[in-house]
Amino acid sequence: MVIKVGDKEASNYQVINLDTNEVIRGVQEANDETGEYKVIIFSKYPEVVLVTDPTTGLRYAKIEVRKGKIKIVRKEVRNEWTTK
Secondary structure, three states, X not given: OEEEOOOOXXXXXXXXXXXXXXXXXXXXXXEOOOXXXXXXXXXXXXXXXEEEOOOOOOEEEOEEEEEOOXXXXXXXXXXXXXXX
């Protein structure tokens, strides 16, 4: 499965690191068939590492492409009204 931040259903999914079983924060794009994902780099959550483009002077979040054992899963919705 492939998911990107701009997809209208993206907010319903999260990316899991299968080695640690933890949610990967800041994922912008992920492909669980190839294991590649783009992630925003945080200095300490929720502080984003910013970089400045030398030609434009614009600042933007630093993004890295990583590869690992990942799985894209649909988020569980917990509704207190229906679980009682």
